[in-house]
Amino acid sequence: MYDIRWIRENPEAFDRGLTRRGLEPLSGKLLALDEKRRAAIAASEQAQARRNAASKEIGQAKAKKDEAAAAALMAEVATLKETMPALEAEAKLHGDALDKELAQIPNAPADDVPEGADxxxxxxxxxxxxxxxxxxxxxxxxxxxxxxxxxxxxxxxxxxxxxxxxxxxxxxxxxxxxxxxxxxxxxxxxxxxxxxxxxxxxxxxxxxxxxxxxxxxxxxxxxxxxxxxxxxxxxxxxxxxxxxxxxxxxxxxxxxxxxxxxxxxxxxxxxxxxxxxxxxxxxxxxxxxxxxxxxxxxxxxxxxxxxxxxxxxxxxxxxxxxxxxxxxxxxxxxxxxxxxxxxxxxxxxxxxxxxxxxxxxxxxxxxxxxxxxxxxxxxxxxxxxxxxxxxxxxxxxxxxxxxxxxxxxxxxxxxxxxxxxxxxxxxxxxxxxxxxxxxxx
The missing domain is CATH 3.30.930.10 (Bira Bifunctional Protein; Domain 2)
Incomplete structure (x- = not known):
C-alpha cells in the first residue's frame, strides 16, 4: 500500500510504476481525493481550535461581568459543538475513500523487472x-x-x-x-x-x-x-x-x-x-x-x-x-x-x-x-x-x-x-x- 505523502512528492514516479504495470496514471485522482481529505481535516481542526478558544473567552467575559459577550460566545460554542461531528465525518469519509483507492493499487515493479504484457x-x-x-x-x-x-x-x-x-x-x-x-x-x-x-x-x-x-x-x-x-x-x-x-x-x-x-x-x-x-x-x-x-x-x-x-x-x-x-x-x-x-x-x-x-x-x-x-x-x-x-x-x-x-x-x-x-x-x-x-x- 502506498504512502499518499510519497505520491504527493513523487507523482511522476508513481504514475510511471503504474504505466509499467499496464495501468492508467492515477496520481491526479488520488491527489484530488487527498486534497479534499486534507481540507476537511483542516476545517475540523480549525473548528476544534475555535471551540477551545471560545470556551476560554467565555470565562474571561464572565470575569469582566460582560454577560452579553459571554452569551454570544456560549452560543458560538454550542453551534460549533453541533457542526463538528459533521466536519469530522466528512474528513473520515474522504479519508476512507482515499484508503479504498490506495488499497486496490498494485505494488510498483522494481527498476530491473523486465517489461512485458503477460x-x-x-x-x-x-x-x-x-x-x-x-x-x-x-x-x-x-x-x-x-x-x-x-x-x-x-x-x-x-x-x-x-x-x-x-x-x-x-x-x-x-x-x-x-x-x-x-x-x-x-x-x-x-x-x-x-x-x-x-x-x-x-x-x-x-x-x-x-x-x-x-x-x-x-x-x-x-x-x-x-x-x-x-x-x-x-x-x-x-x-x-x-x-x-x-x-x-x-x-x-x-x-x-x-x-x-x-x-x-x-x-x-x-x-x-x-x-x-x-x-x-x-x-x-x-x-x-x-x-x-x-x-x-x-x-x-x-x-x-x-x-x-x-x-x-x-x-x-x-x-x-x-x-x-x-x-x-x-x-x-x-x-x-x-x-x-x-x-x-x-x-x-x-x-x-x-x-x-x-x-x-x-x-x-x-x-x-x-x-x-x-x-x-x-x-x-x-x-x-x-x-x-x-x-x-x-x-x-x-x-x-x-x-x-x-x-x-x-x-x-x-x-x-x-x-x-x-x-x-x-x-x-x-x-x-x-x-x-x-x-x-
Missing amino acids: EHGNVERSVHGAKRNYAFTPKQHFELGEDLKQMDFETAAKLSGARFVVLQKGLARLERALGQFFLDTHVDEHGYTEVNPPLLVKDDVMFGTAQLPKFEDDQFWAVSGDVFAKNASATDMKGARWGMIPTAEVPLTNLVRESIVAEDELPLRLTACTPCFRAEAGAAGRDTRGMIRQHQFTKVELVSITTPEKSKEEHERMLACAEAVLKKLDLHYRVITLCTGDMGFASQKTYDIEVWLPGQNMYREISSCSVCGDFQARRMNARFRDKDNKVRHVHTLNGSGVAVGRALIAVMETYQQDGGAIAVPDVLKKYMGNVSVIEKK
Missing part, C-alpha cells in the same frame, strides 16, 4: 539439470497414480467436489515425506524458524498481505455458526468470518503486524508446512485433470522480514534456498524472472521456479519467490527501530519452498519406471521407511 514477456534466468531420456513414453502423474490405485479423484469428488484428491499408501507417504524433507532442509541447513500457524485468519490479516480487497473471490471463507461460504461478508450474516489461508505467507508475514522490532532481530526467517485453500476463481477449464490446480493443497512457505537495505540480498538468498531442495531431489528446472505484466499484486520483483514434467512435456511453476518492499508492511503497520533510533517500515519477502503437491507430481513423473512404478529419490528414503520403489501391490 507471461510471454518473462525472461529465463537460469536452468538446472537436463531433461531425462526414457525408453518408454512417460505418463502424466494422474495416469501413474490411478494405475497404482493410490490417487483417487472420483472418491474425492464424492466427498468434496472437483479439484480435490484422495492419496493413499505410498503416494500419501511420499507427499508427507516431501513436506518433512523441505522443512528439515530449510530449518537445519538454511536457518529458518519453523512455525505452526493458524489456518483461519481475520479480514485485517488477509488485508495485510493484500488478499483483500482485490482478491476476495479467490479465497474460501469460514463463517461462525458452522456455515462455510465463498465471498461471504460478515456484514451480510450473523457472526464473524475467517479466511482460510491460501498460503502460509498470510499468517507468517502478519506475525510482525502492528509491532516495532529491533533492527538486530532482523532478518526474521520463518517457514511452515500447511494445507492451503484456494477457490481458483477464473480457472474454469484449466488443468481440470490431476493435481496441478487444487482447491486444497500442501505447501512449504518461506517468509523473510528484513531491512530495506538487505531485502534485495535476501531475495536472492530465498531463491537459492528454494532451488536447493529441488537440486537435492535431482529435478530439472528453470528460473524465470517475471515481467511487469505477469507479477503478483504485492510484488516488486518475482522469480518463478518452473520444474520439468516429463509426462506433460512442459515446465510448470513449483515455486514463486517475491520481494514486496514495504508494500505489505504499510498495510500491516509492521516496523523496526534502526540503529539511529528511527522507526521505519520493514521489507517483506515470501516464497514457496516448495509446493508439496507439485513436487509430488514432479517426482512421480521424473522417477517413473517402465510399467508405472515410482522410484523413491535417495534423499526421501529415510522418510519412507527405506522404501525404494512405490509400486502396485
Whole structure:
C-alpha cells in the first residue's frame, strides 16, 4: 500500500510504476481525493481550535461581568459543538475513500523487472539439470497414480467436489515425506524458524498481505455458526468470518503486524508446512485433470522480514534456498524472472521456479519467490527501530519452498519406471521407511 505523502512528492514516479504495470496514471485522482481529505481535516481542526478558544473567552467575559459577550460566545460554542461531528465525518469519509483507492493499487515493479504484457514477456534466468531420456513414453502423474490405485479423484469428488484428491499408501507417504524433507532442509541447513500457524485468519490479516480487497473471490471463507461460504461478508450474516489461508505467507508475514522490532532481530526467517485453500476463481477449464490446480493443497512457505537495505540480498538468498531442495531431489528446472505484466499484486520483483514434467512435456511453476518492499508492511503497520533510533517500515519477502503437491507430481513423473512404478529419490528414503520403489501391490 502506498504512502499518499510519497505520491504527493513523487507523482511522476508513481504514475510511471503504474504505466509499467499496464495501468492508467492515477496520481491526479488520488491527489484530488487527498486534497479534499486534507481540507476537511483542516476545517475540523480549525473548528476544534475555535471551540477551545471560545470556551476560554467565555470565562474571561464572565470575569469582566460582560454577560452579553459571554452569551454570544456560549452560543458560538454550542453551534460549533453541533457542526463538528459533521466536519469530522466528512474528513473520515474522504479519508476512507482515499484508503479504498490506495488499497486496490498494485505494488510498483522494481527498476530491473523486465517489461512485458503477460507471461510471454518473462525472461529465463537460469536452468538446472537436463531433461531425462526414457525408453518408454512417460505418463502424466494422474495416469501413474490411478494405475497404482493410490490417487483417487472420483472418491474425492464424492466427498468434496472437483479439484480435490484422495492419496493413499505410498503416494500419501511420499507427499508427507516431501513436506518433512523441505522443512528439515530449510530449518537445519538454511536457518529458518519453523512455525505452526493458524489456518483461519481475520479480514485485517488477509488485508495485510493484500488478499483483500482485490482478491476476495479467490479465497474460501469460514463463517461462525458452522456455515462455510465463498465471498461471504460478515456484514451480510450473523457472526464473524475467517479466511482460510491460501498460503502460509498470510499468517507468517502478519506475525510482525502492528509491532516495532529491533533492527538486530532482523532478518526474521520463518517457514511452515500447511494445507492451503484456494477457490481458483477464473480457472474454469484449466488443468481440470490431476493435481496441478487444487482447491486444497500442501505447501512449504518461506517468509523473510528484513531491512530495506538487505531485502534485495535476501531475495536472492530465498531463491537459492528454494532451488536447493529441488537440486537435492535431482529435478530439472528453470528460473524465470517475471515481467511487469505477469507479477503478483504485492510484488516488486518475482522469480518463478518452473520444474520439468516429463509426462506433460512442459515446465510448470513449483515455486514463486517475491520481494514486496514495504508494500505489505504499510498495510500491516509492521516496523523496526534502526540503529539511529528511527522507526521505519520493514521489507517483506515470501516464497514457496516448495509446493508439496507439485513436487509430488514432479517426482512421480521424473522417477517413473517402465510399467508405472515410482522410484523413491535417495534423499526421501529415510522418510519412507527405506522404501525404494512405490509400486502396485
